[in-house]
Amino acid sequence: MLAEVRGLQEECGVFGIWGHEKAAELTYYGLHALQHRGQEGAGIVTSNGQELKLHKGQGLVNDVFKRFDFSKLGGCAAIGHVRYATQGESTIDNVQPLLFRSQTGSMALAHNGNIMNAYELRGELEEAGSILQTSSDTEVLAHLIKRNGRMDSISGLKDALRQLIGAYAFLILQEDRMHIALDPKGLRPLSIGKLGDAYVVASETSAFDIIGAHYEREVLPGELITIFNDGMETTRFASEEKRALCAMEYVYFSRPDSDLNKVNVHASRKRMGMELFKEASVDADVVTGVPDSSISAAIGYAEASGIPYEIGLIKNRYIGRTFIQPSQELREQGVKMKLSPVRRIVEGKRVVMVDDSIVRGTTCKRIVHMLKSAGAKEVHVRIASPAIMNPCYYGIDMSTKKELIAANYSLEEITEMIGADSLAYLSSTGLERAIVSDDSLEQGICMACMTGKYPVLKNGQLEIAYTKC
Numbered sequence: 001m002l003a004e005v006r007g008l009q010e011e012c013g014v015f016g017i018w019g020h021e022k023a024a025e026l027t028y029y030g031l032h033a034l035q036h037r038g039q040e041g042a043g044i045v046t047s048n049g050q051e052l053k054l055h056k057g058q059g060l061v062n063d064v065f066k067r068f069d070f071s072k073l074g075g076c077a078a079i080g081h082v083r084y085a086t087q088g089e090s091t092i093d094n095v096q097p098l099l100f101r102s103q104t105g106s107m108a109l110a111h112n113g114n115i116m117n118a119y120e121l122r123g124e125l126e127e128a129g130s131i132l133q134t135s136s137d138t139e140v141l142a143h144l145i146k147r148n149g150r151m152d153s154i155s156g157l158k159d160a161l162r163q164l165i166g167a168y169a170f171l172i173l174q175e176d177r178m179h180i181a182l183d184p185k186g187l188r189p190l191s192i193g194k195l196g197d198a199y200v201v202a203s204e205t206s207a208f209d210i211i212g213a214h215y216e217r218e219v220l221p222g223e224l225i226t227i228f229n230d231g232m233e234t235t236r237f238a239s240e241e242k243r244a245l246c247a248m249e250y251v252y253f254s255r256p257d258s259d260l261n262k263v264n265v266h267a268s269r270k271r272m273g274m275e276l277f278k279e280a281s282v283d284a285d286v287v288t289g290v291p292d293s294s295i296s297a298a299i300g301y302a303e304a305s306g307i308p309y310e311i312g313l314i315k316n317r318y319i320g321r322t323f324i325q326p327s328q329e330l331r332e333q334g335v336k337m338k339l340s341p342v343r344r345i346v347e348g349k350r351v352v353m354v355d356d357s358i359v360r361g362t363t364c365k366r367i368v369h370m371l372k373s374a375g376a377k378e379v380h381v382r383i384a385s386p387a388i389m390n391p392c393y394y395g396i397d398m399s400t401k402k403e404l405i406a407a408n409y410s411l412e413e414i415t416e417m418i419g420a421d422s423l424a425y426l427s428s429t430g431l432e433r434a435i436v437s438d439d440s441l442e443q444g445i446c447m448a449c450m451t452g453k454y455p456v457l458k459n460g461q462l463e464i465a466y467t468k469c
Contacts, residue, residue, distance in 0.1 A: 012096070012112040012395075013037035013203045014190075016079040016171045018178045018227045020198035023078035024070045026211050030200075031061045031080045033207040036255060037112075038084035041095035045108035046075035047175050052106045054099045058092055077178060079171040081110040094136045097173070105151045105174060111138040112203055113168035113188045114395035116458045121163065141170065152177070158224060158237035165458045167246075167394035169219070171201060178227045184238035185455045186221030187246055187394050187446055189260050199227050204258035218261055244446040244455040248396065250435050251385045252293045252356045263435060266296045271434035272384040272426055273300025273354060280424030281305060282380045285349040288312030290356070290367060291339070297384035298354035307352065310345045312371065339367060347375030357385045358414070361405040365418040372419065381420040386428045386450035394456065396449065 013034030017023045027044050042064045043056025053073050057064035061082060081096035097110040115121070118137035121144065125132065130143045144160035145151060152174060161170075167187035172179035180201050182190050193200040195213040202208060205215050219225060222238030245261055246253075256266035276297065287309050289298025302309035316338055351371055358364050358381075368379045387406035401407040405414055415423040426434075428451055435445055448454040 012084055013082045013207075014079065014110045014112050014169060014171050014201075015081075015203070015207055016077075016110070016173070016178055016180070016201045017195070018077045018199045019229070020195060021076055023076050023198075024073040026195070026200075027078040027080040028061065028065055028070070029211050030202055030207040031082050033210040033255075034082050034203055035061055037203060037253065038082040041083040041092070042081065043095050043097050044073060044078055044080040045097045045099055045110075045173055046073040046078040047173055048075035049175060052099060052101075052108055052173065052175065054097065054108065056092070056095045056097070058095060077173060079108060079110045079173045079178065093134045096136070096138060097171075098134065098136070098138055098142065100142045100146075102146065102151065107142060107145070107151045108173040109138055109142055110171040110173075111136075111141070111168060112190075112395070113183065114166050114393065115140060115164050115168060116166035116393055116456070117164070118166075140164075141172075154224070154226065154235065157181075158235070161224065161237045166456060169203065176228065180219055180223075180225040180227070181237070182219045182221055182223055183456075184222040184241055185446070186219075186243035186261075187456070189245060189249055189254065189258075190219040191259075192216045192219060192225070199232060204254050204260070206255040206258040209257065215259065242444045244444050246394065246396075247385070247431060247435065247445040247447045248357075248449070250445070251431075256293075256296055268435045269293075269296035269356075269384065270300035270303075272431060273297035273302075274304040275430035275434050276354070276382050276384050276424070276426045277301045277304040279427055279430055280382055282352060282382075282422060282424075283350065284352045284378070284380060286310045286312060286345065287352040287354060288346070289354045291315035294354050294356045294384065297356065298352075301352065301354050301382060301384075305352075310342075312342050312346045312351060312353070313367070314340045314342060316340070339370065341370045341374035341376075343374040346371050348377055350378040350380070351376045352380050352382055353420075354382050354384060356383070357388055358383055358405060358418075359388055360403060361414060361418055364420075368419045378421040379419075380422045381415075381418065381424075383423070383425045385426055385431055386447065387425045388449050390449050390452045392449045393454070393458075394446070394448075 015030035017026050024046050041058045042061045045052055045054045097108040099108045115137040118140050121140045125143045132139050148156035148159045168183045169188035169190040170181040189203050191205050193208040193213040193215045200213040221243050222236050224235050224237050226233045250268045254265045258265050287298050287302040287307050289295040371379050389407040446455050
């Protein structure tokens with residue numbers, strides 16, 4: 001139930017386009033497709049070849065750009081960002097893209113992820129004379145680039161990126177070019193597409209679909225791509241490693257119509273449900289999923305089991321994602337307003353309730369209670385991912401074990417706490433089978449929050465100052 005976390009969230013979304021006369025407007029639509037990745041702020045920076053222009057604000061994309069005159073931005077290149085504050089306060093200063101100006105040119109940055117060594121780097125920069133204007137770890141890269149030379153220096157940019165430890169997908173816009181960079185493990189999703197002759201880049205391919213762009217390829221781990229008017233150049237700032245794309249992108253974060261690393265999210269979630277039935281079957285009358293991210297897994301569980309799938313829970317479409325709400329009080333109120341049981345479907349039935357995960361357990365407990373109050377005879381909770389038992393240091397806002405119910409209680413204790421008749425999780429092996437379904441794909445996934453095996457360490461350990469994008 002990632003809706004319980006204050007941002008199971010590497011959650012920010014980035015979008016960029018180069019070489020289109022409607023760059024700002026298309027970025028606006030692209031950000032709409034990524035709105036689920038962050039609701040606290042949004043912004044767009046454009047380039048007309050001579051200067052960079054910015055418009056940003058707090059709130060939803062539609063609110064930030066309501067009645068905005070896009071002709072004020074202009075230009076044939078743009079980058080955009082939707083923000084969930086995994087690091088830094090929720091203030092306008094931290095809303096991205098961040099724009100920096102100097103005598104040697106301007107630069108705008110949009111970032112998804114978490115820089116694990118940002119605190120140390122900020123200290124070094126301040127000692128060297130830098131004055132940072134935000135509490136966001138994103139700003140660190142701009143100062144590192146400038147410290148290493150001119151803003152338009154590829155070698156300086158590569159040197160700056162090599163100093164970062166963590167998970168990151170960066171879009172960097174300058175007057176005459178756009179840079180795209182992905183961390184050496186590829187923990188964050190990032191894809192490139194084409195719209196006619198224009199290049200498009202986004203956190204999820206669903207953003208391509210909304211503007212009619214076509215997917216071209218993934219950005220590779222440790223790759224630095226530079227787009228000019230004359231085309232695209234690629235280089236590496238880090239040696240090639242096996243990818244470790246965040247498993248929670250498939251489990252929860254990404255839209256079901258997105259393809260991540262050539263794997264469709266809906267299809268992978270459906271396979272999660274199928275694997276879950278193989279591992280944890282139960283006699284029941286109906287299968288239902290918790291809207292929206294669990295529907296695909298519930299369909300897979302029902303298909304594999306032969307138990308009918310029914311809509312047992314209805315989501316109020318006018319209530320935002322609970323996990324994105326900035327306070328626990330708002331999250332809890334959101335759960336009450338967000339879901340309603342369908343009494344005629346669950347009354348007197350043995351219900352399999354499929355959900356994507358359990359983090360704190362409070363939301364799951366409320367839903368089980370709602371189903372039983374609506375007359376469900378039994379509620380068997382099936383979780384389409386392994387138990388989350390470890391903090392994430394790569395941009396998902398759960399930095400301590402004390403907030404993770406599975407790290408502190410046994411399966412039997414959790415079952416009793418949430419009021420379920422039974423509870424089972426998908427195994428890590430089952431999750432990997434569901435995602436990495438094609439042996440020909442050179443891919444891997446990060447399951448550190450489930451297995452404790454972290455693909456990226458800082459100084460060989462994980463006792464870090466937790467930061468956010």
